[in-house]
Amino acid sequence: xxxxxVDSQATPVQEKIEKxxxxxxxxxxxxVRGILDRIGDKWSYLTIIHLGNSGKLRFNELKAQIGDISxxxxxxxxxxxEEDGLVQRHIYAEVPPRVEYQLTALGESLLQxxxxxxxxANMYKAEIVKARSRYSKN
Amino acid sequence: xxxxxVDSQATPVQEKIEKxxxxxxxxxxxxVRGILDRIGDKWSYLTIIHLGNSGKLRFNELKAQIGDISxxxxxxxxxxxEEDGLVQRHIYAEVPPRVEYQLTALGESLLQxxxxxxxxANMYKAEIVKARSRYSKN
DNA sequence: CCGAATCCAACTAGATACTG
DNA sequence: CAGTATCTAGTTGGATTCGG
Numbered sequence: 001x002x003x004x005x006v007d008s009q010a011t012p013v014q015e016k017i018e019k020x021x022x023x024x025x026x027x028x029x030x031x032v033r034g035i036l037d038r039i040g041d042k043w044s045y046l047t048i049i050h051l052g053n054s055g056k057l058r059f060n061e062l063k064a065q066i067g068d069i070s071x072x073x074x075x076x077x078x079x080x081x082e083e084d085g086l087v088q089r090h091i092y093a094e095v096p097p098r099v100e101y102q103l104t105a106l107g108e109s110l111l112q113x114x115x116x117x118x119x120x121a122n123m124y125k126a127e128i129v130k131a132r133s134r135y136s137k138n
Numbered sequence: 139x140x141x142x143x144v145d146s147q148a149t150p151v152q153e154k155i156e157k158x159x160x161x162x163x164x165x166x167x168x169x170v171r172g173i174l175d176r177i178g179d180k181w182s183y184l185t186i187i188h189l190g191n192s193g194k195l196r197f198n199e200l201k202a203q204i205g206d207i208s209x210x211x212x213x214x215x216x217x218x219x220e221e222d223g224l225v226q227r228h229i230y231a232e233v234p235p236r237v238e239y240q241l242t243a244l245g246e247s248l249l250q251x252x253x254x255x256x257x258x259a260n261m262y263k264a265e266i267v268k269a270r271s272r273y274s275k276n
Numbered sequence: 277c278c279g280a281a282t283c284c285a286a287c288t289a290g291a292t293a294c295t296g
Numbered sequence: 297c298a299g300t301a302t303c304t305a306g307t308t309g310g311a312t313t314c315g316g
Contacts, residue, residue, distance in 0.1 A: 036183065
């Protein structure tokens with residue numbers, strides 16, 4: 001009864017959310033959260049974007065592209081993405097060692113959602129900056 | 139020359155990323171990052187999803203829906219979203235006080251991207267869980 | 277009922293130094 | 297080159313208390 005939304009497209013959205021966030025696992029917590037927590041952290045999405053951009057990168061190339069990531073955090077992030085099957089690591093038995101990273105097919109499918117989000121931010125950044133300055137004038 | 143991707147759709151993706159992440163502001167850092175850092179934190183996307191789901195919610199209703207968020211974090215998150223113009227706060231001068239929150243038009247537009255991301259996670263969660271167990275067997 | 281303020285524990289991430 | 301290990305500063309977030 002509390003439903004007082006515009007009611008034209010309201011129900012479809014609710015159904016989607018309801019469906020996605022249903023707590024179906026044994027812990028009573030929806031499994032989507034665990035995934036979003038991993039890919040939603042500060043460095044994961046930048047790593048995915050840059051890997052998607054270049055296709056295949058060595059450790060230090062990737063580090064240089066992202067710019068302000070520390071060696072430690074890049075290692076940690078890459079391991080996490082590798083564990084989730086989003087990134088593939090290729091090790092070449094050479095001296096000096098060479099290691100290349102690239103997105104898996106799963107990673108590529110996520111890349112598209114990441115780009116969508118980045119495009120959203122890009123499209124509305126002016127509006128957000130405006131809102132922030134409006135907010136600070138209180 | 140380092141471009142050795144599938145080359146069918148490779149360039150469009152690169153162009154998109156290039157365009158979005160160009161460092162055009164005076165700080166030499168792309169403005170998209172600042173926005174994604176804000177909306178990509180642990181509680182913002184949950185807050186947006188639940189507000190999108192219900193349309194309009196009082197503070198404690200929202201808190202109950204999210205479940206495991208503390209009062210402090212919900213307050214902090216809502217202020218941040220309000221500052222960015224994603225959430226609107228309605229205060230009713232009553233006793234006891236009543237405060238309602240709902241997404242702005244800007245927030246609604248972000249909601250769709252959030253749902254897309256959640257749907258991605260929902261669609262591929264089995265594959266990710268599989269990858270994780272495969273990874274742990276090393 | 278809504279939320280501000282303070283305190284404190286836990287986690288995060290950078291700097292640095294070292295290794296195969 | 298591509299990491300690992302350790303240490304520490306900074307940040308986050310929960311618990312609690314108080315106020316309008």
